[in-house]
Amino acid sequence: MTTRTYRRVSTFEHGLVLGKFYPPHVGHHHLVRTAQDRCERLTVLVCASSVESVPLADRVRWMREVHPDVRVVGAVDDVPMDVRDPAVWDAHMAVFRAAVPERVDAVFSSEMYGRELGRRFGAESECVDPDRTVFPVSGTAVRKDPVGCWDFLAPPVRAALTRRIVVLGAESTGTTTLARALAAHYRRRGGVWARTQYVPEYGREFSEVKLARLRAERPGARWADVAFTSEEFPLIAERQNQLENAAARAGSPVLFCDTDSFATTVWHERYLGERNPRIEEIADLVPHHLWLLTDHEGVAFEDDGLRDADAPRSWMTARFGAELARTGRQFTLLSGSHEKRLASAVAAVDGLLGRGWDFTPPLPERR
Structure with a gap:
């Protein structure tokens, strides 16, 4: 999605854009930018009901990122919609007025109720692309088919919706090879899938740097001479999360990760013999x-120079499986040849994608 530059031609002092933004898409952003171009000040009011599966705080955060020069506020609105019922309108307006108490000069909307909304605010009503001809997308369409609407979504929304697949395992069990093969497999599907990305294991990069620094002090030092501290593992986990989030913002609806911050909890146990609750907190972020x-x-x-020849691989496999099960994480154990593992992994990923994104329906409109 490209960012447009607008020449501000102000008509109104204070404008308002109101919507669910469930989730935000390029049509919403077009509406906001059009309104911003017409107003000295613009407020975007994000209204979410408590039954919806995307938290209000997330929607507000996404809108603020895309529109940093606009005031974005949020409100919980659990009033059912009925545009013909004055009492329902009054209840909605109480929510809106509490969130935006100052005078509103113009209400910008793409919905048919925009005229009545403007009248109730005592403001002008400005209709923007009601037929969705500029950007043929709607919140309903995104919820029904996020993959088909992927190119209409801004980076923070993509990052939130991306299905993240983690390949993890003991040393020298083919995690990197498999993660790369999976990314390549989905890229070959073309279309939006051509942007499928692979996130490398940051812990390995961190380890390479540690070994290089040690060898600068002690030429001839080996991997067995490297010592880790407990404080280093949260740094590794945080950086792993950062790399994933960056890739998810720019990639396809699926992302493949060679280990993750959760796996770092087990690696900490492997090297230091105990748990670190801070890493577990990072893994849940x-x-x-x-x-x-x-x-x-x-x-x-x-042995590639960064592995322990005496590594307890059977213990690591068992610990990963036990911790995945204990924490309720969905996992599949892959065995056999590389080809068999890849086929099983693709089947598991396709099964996940086939279940969809499961947005809960918004409050129904009374008819």
Whole structure:
């Protein structure tokens, strides 16, 4: 999605754009930018009902990111919609007025109720692209088919909706090979899937730097000479999350991650013999949807200079499986040849994608 530059030709002192933004899409952004171009000041009021599955705070945050020069406020509105009932209108207006108490000079909308909304605010009503000819998309269409509407979504919304798949496992069990193969498989599907991305394991980059620094002080040092501290693991987990979020903003509806911040909790236990609650908190900050656990059985150990030849691979596989189950994370154990693992992984991912995004319906309109 491209960002347009507008020449401000102000007509109104204070304008208002009101909507659910469930979720925000390019049509909403066109409406806001059109209104901003006509007003000295613009307020965007995001109204969400408590039954909807996208939190109000997220929608407000997304709108503020896309429109940093606009005031964006939020309100919970659990009043059912009935444009013919004056009492229902009064109840809605009480919510709107509480959120935007100052005078409104113009209300901008793409909906048929925009004229009545403007009248009740004592403001002009400005209709913008009611037939969706500029951007043929709606919130209903996005909720029904996020993949088909992917190019109509801004980066923060894509990041929130992207299905994140984590490949994790003990050392030398093919996690990197599989994660890359999965990304390549979905890119070959073309269309929006051609942007499918792979996120490398930041812990490996961190380890390479640690070993290089140690060798600068002690030439000939080996991986076995490297020591970790508990404070380093939260840094690794946070950076892993950052890399994922950046990739999700620019990629397709699915993202493949070579390990994740959750896996860092087990690696901390592996190297230091105990848990670190801070890492577990970091692991819960980003959404993941499926974990693919690579079995150590049938995969020969290869020492690439950053692996422990005496690594307890069977223990690691068991710990990953136990922690995934304990924390309620959905996972699939992958065994056999690379080809078999890839086929099983694709089947699991397709199953996840096939279940859709499960937006809860908004409050129904009374008829």
